Amino acid sequence: MTAIRLYNTRTRAKEDFAPSDPGNVRMYVCGPTVYDRAHLGNARPVLVFDTLFRLLRHVYGEEHVTYVRNFTDVDDKINATALARKEAGAEGTLEELIHQRTQETIGWYHADMGALGALTPTHEPRATAYIGAMIAMIEDLIARGHAYAVEGHVLFKVRSYPDYGKLSGRSVDDMIAGARVEVAPYKDDPMDFVLWKPSDAGLPGWDSPWGRGRPGWHIECSAMSYELLGPSFDIHGGGIDLQFPHHENEIAQSCCAHPDGGFARVWMHNEMLLVEGKKMSKSLGN
Numbered sequence: 001m002t003a004i005r006l007y008n009t010r011t012r013a014k015e016d017f018a019p020s021d022p023g024n025v026r027m028y029v030c031g032p033t034v035y036d037r038a039h040l041g042n043a044r045p046v047l048v049f050d051t052l053f054r055l056l057r058h059v060y061g062e063e064h065v066t067y068v069r070n071f072t073d074v075d076d077k078i079n080a081t082a083l084a085r086k087e088a089g090a091e092g093t094l095e096e097l098i099h100q101r102t103q104e105t106i107g108w109y110h111a112d113m114g115a116l117g118a119l120t121p122t123h124e125p126r127a128t129a130y131i132g133a134m135i136a137m138i139e140d141l142i143a144r145g146h147a148y149a150v151e152g153h154v155l156f157k158v159r160s161y162p163d164y165g166k167l168s169g170r171s172v173d174d175m176i177a178g179a180r181v182e183v184a185p186y187k188d189d190p191m192d193f194v195l196w197k198p199s200d201a202g203l204p205g206w207d208s209p210w211g212r213g214r215p216g217w218h219i220e221c222s223a224m225s226y227e228l229l230g231p232s233f234d235i236h237g238g239g240i241d242l243q244f245p246h247h248e249n250e251i252a253q254s255c256c257a258h259p260d261g262g263f264a265r266v267w268m269h270n271e272m273l274l275v276e277g278k279k280m281s282k283s284l285g286n
């Protein structure tokens with residue numbers, strides 16, 4: 001069998017790849033937030049992990065590789081786009097406009113990535129279809145002492161997880177000194193991050209034990225990967241810009257909710273597409 005060697009961000013070394021079950025090689029890659037058209041930089045992880053998906057299928061057999069890439073279809077940027085359309089006179093409720101926006105963006109994404117020749121992943125879960133699983137995971141984290149509810153929010157207690165920061169090689173105190181954390185009056189500690197947040201009447205929301213609200217972004221990937229791949233799987237991928245805080249937070253949530261699982265064994269990150277030395281991004285408009 002062809003030997004595959006992968007650079008594992010977690011160990012910072014090239015390793016021989018050995019799936020835990022060669023009959024079902026499992027890979028999760030963080031997918032797009034569907035609020036606008038993708039740009040070429042968004043296509044980079046698609047191509048990088050498509051290449052790996054094809055290699056795994058070649059080595060282990062097409063029926064023996066499961067590739068999950070999610071759509072984040074609940075997000076403040078999506079809400080803002082839908083709200084702007086409503087204010088411009090578009091017909092329909094805000095929820096209908098949000099649904100229209102995510103549907104058309106997913107359509108563009110499929111067309112564009114298909115045009116690049118990328119295969120469709122085995123599963124493309126939408127976050128809004130997994131709200132129940134996210135609520136269950138948050139309840140579990142509270143029960144295990146890793147999260148707390150306050151003022152309609154639920155926050156993950158970062159200092160309850162001693163391995164926090166290991167993937168990206170940061171200490172919690174360095175992160176605070178770097179001020180890459182949002183200070184909010186309801187947090188016990190500035191490092192704590194949101195698992196659930198309240199929605200007012202003008203925003204999409206779901207009933208939960210903490211009132212009507214919506215999930216934080218990080219819990220989406222932890223819940224969807226658990227539902228589709230289980231508590232431990234082979235490869236987790238995404239852009240290097242997601243390493244901190246998104247992937248650190250995914251690890252903290254998943255390892256604390258399923259301490260025997262171990263979550264992903266190999267972590268892989270693609271670099272960013274640069275334009276004149278700067279990351280291509282919608283916010284820079286480059």
Ligand SMILES: [Zn+2]
Nearest residue numbers: 030221246250
């Ligand atoms: Zn993710």
